Amino acid sequence: MERPIRLRRSILSVPANREKMVRKALSLSADVIMLDLEDSVPVDEKEKARHAVVEALMASGWKGRVRAYRINDMSTPFAYRDLVDVVEEAGPWLDVIVVPKVNDPAEIKAIDYWLTQMEMRLGLTKKIGLEASIETAQGMLRVGEIAVSSPRLEALVFGIADYGASVGMPSGGISGHGDAEDQEAARLRWLFPLSRMAMAAKAAGLAALDAPFGDFRDPQGLARSCAMSRALGYDGKWAIHPDQLDVINQVFTPSDDDVARSRRIVAAYEAARARGEGSVAVDGKMVDAASVRLAQVTVKVAEAARR
Ligand code: 1VU
Ligand code: MG
Numbered sequence: 001m002e003r004p005i006r007l008r009r010s011i012l013s014v015p016a017n018r019e020k021m022v023r024k025a026l027s028l029s030a031d032v033i034m035l036d037l038e039d040s041v042p043v044d045e046k047e048k049a050r051h052a053v054v055e056a057l058m059a060s061g062w063k064g065r066v067r068a069y070r071i072n073d074m075s076t077p078f079a080y081r082d083l084v085d086v087v088e089e090a091g092p093w094l095d096v097i098v099v100p101k102v103n104d105p106a107e108i109k110a111i112d113y114w115l116t117q118m119e120m121r122l123g124l125t126k127k128i129g130l131e132a133s134i135e136t137a138q139g140m141l142r143v144g145e146i147a148v149s150s151p152r153l154e155a156l157v158f159g160i161a162d163y164g165a166s167v168g169m170p171s172g173g174i175s176g177h178g179d180a181e182d183q184e185a186a187r188l189r190w191l192f193p194l195s196r197m198a199m200a201a202k203a204a205g206l207a208a209l210d211a212p213f214g215d216f217r218d219p220q221g222l223a224r225s226c227a228m229s230r231a232l233g234y235d236g237k238w239a240i241h242p243d244q245l246d247v248i249n250q251v252f253t254p255s256d257d258d259v260a261r262s263r264r265i266v267a268a269y270e271a272a273r274a275r276g277e278g279s280v281a282v283d284g285k286m287v288d289a290a291s292v293r294l295a296q297v298t299v300k301v302a303e304a305a306r307r
Contacts, residue, residue: 003154004129006066006095007031007304008207008236009252010245015040016049016069022056029245031236032066037082038073038100046078050085057090064307068131070098074107083111087118087128096129096154101162103138105149112150127152131209134197135159136166143197147204156201157238158229160211163193176215176222183221190228198233207235216241226251235301252301259302262295 012030014021016037025033035056041049053069071082087094099111108130115128130152134143140163147156164174172178173186194210201208210229213222222244226237230251237248254262265282269292272280279288 003151003205004095005300005304006154006207007301007307008066008155008209009305010236010248011068011209011238012242012245013040013070013212013238013240016052016056017041017045019052022052024242026056026059026061026063026065028242029249030065030239031249032068032096033062034098034238035069037078038070046072046082050082053086054089057086057093066095067093068096068098069094070100070133073101074099074110075101080114083114084118087115088122091118091122091124091128092126094128096131098131098133098157100133100159101135101139102132102146103136104142105145108132108146108149108153112152115152129154131155131157133157133159135162135211137163138166140193140196143200144203147200147206153204153206155207155209155235156197157209158194158197158211160190161214163211174214175211176213176218176225187228191232194229194232194234202233208233210234210237212238212240213244214240216244219243219247222247223251249305253305254298254302258298262298262302265291265295266299 008031010030011032011034012025012028013034013036014025016022016035022035035053037046037049037053057067057069069086072078083097099108102108111130119127130150131154132146134140134146134156135158139146143156147153160175164171169189172182173189198208213225215221226248229237236252239245239248261283265287268280268282269287272278279286281287
């Protein structure tokens with residue numbers, strides 16, 4: 001199964017039971033709109049929120065944005081209804097389902113089977129994609145197996161607050177919480193889990209998506225958080241508030257200089273290969289097959305962002 005290529009710099013999480021926010025989301029500059037049925041929706045609103053997801057997925061005005069929703073996790077009494085009720089009604093309009101707190105590859109395999117049955121019954125020709133959220137110690141331990149558990153998987157998502165809770169981290173320094181000193185001291189904590197998840201995602205050919213930054217009134221803190229995950233190979237980051245979208249889109253879009261340099265690298269390397277050489281100097285730096293692969297990723301993301 002060929003994985004669709006999707007632009008995923010910014011993913012806006014929208015509580016599905018908040019009608020006004022759902023409507024507003026379609027006017028915002030997120031690449032992906034992710035209608036949430038999980039942690040931002042209270043238990044007694046889950047059923048109403050499922051209907052809202054169906055309505056929103058089928059609404060007009062998406063304009064090329066990725067249509068996503070998040071189910072509740074597989075240990076809850078909600079997950080199967082989240083899947084069946086939404087996919088049976090709005091399956092043809094849906095691009096991807098986000099599965100939270102994945103601890104075991106069997107959870108993704110089970111969802112894959114159910115989706116296959118529903119797609120057959122509904123006569124859907126387009127396969128529905130999956131994203132697995134890694135936000136527990138168990139999930140992080142098995143992230144390599146989870147990443148290859150289904151050809152439907154398109155991305156792994158890092159869930160920072162739940163991961164912090166699951167390993168017993170203090171909350172100061174998580175996702176913008178705590179003071180400046182907490183933030184600075186906490187930066188090192190994220191290097192290992194962020195890198196581990198990115199490595200598993202990229203080895204399986206998936207996108208790596210970073211968790212949201214909770215302090216939506218701190219654009220500098222958000223930019224620092226984006227820069228860190230971008231540097232570690234992440235493709236995009238969740239947003240929980242409209243004001244975060246411009247910063248995220250900017251950090252995860254290659255700059256004009258980056259794109260121009262990448263094109264020079266690809267051209268110089270192709271010329272070198274035609275001469276029978278495998279390395280060449282560009283702007284005083286060595287370029288070989290590995291640098292060309294990096295340059296091609298940059299060009300591909302920039303072209304997708306321009307569309
Ligand atoms: O200007 P308007 O009145 O028309 O709209 C408000 C507000 O409704 C809207 N807005 C949003 N629209 C779409 N999606 C959103 N996520 C969203 N957030 C706000 O923007 C206008 C300005 O809003 P505001 O500054 O007055 O902010 P509020 O006090 O209304 O809302 C703040 C919170 C944090 C409550 C809100 O942004 C929110 O609920 N965000 C999403 C939370 C979420 O999805 N949580 C789950 C994912 S995160 C996770 O799983 C764990 C880390
Ligand atoms: Mg979570």
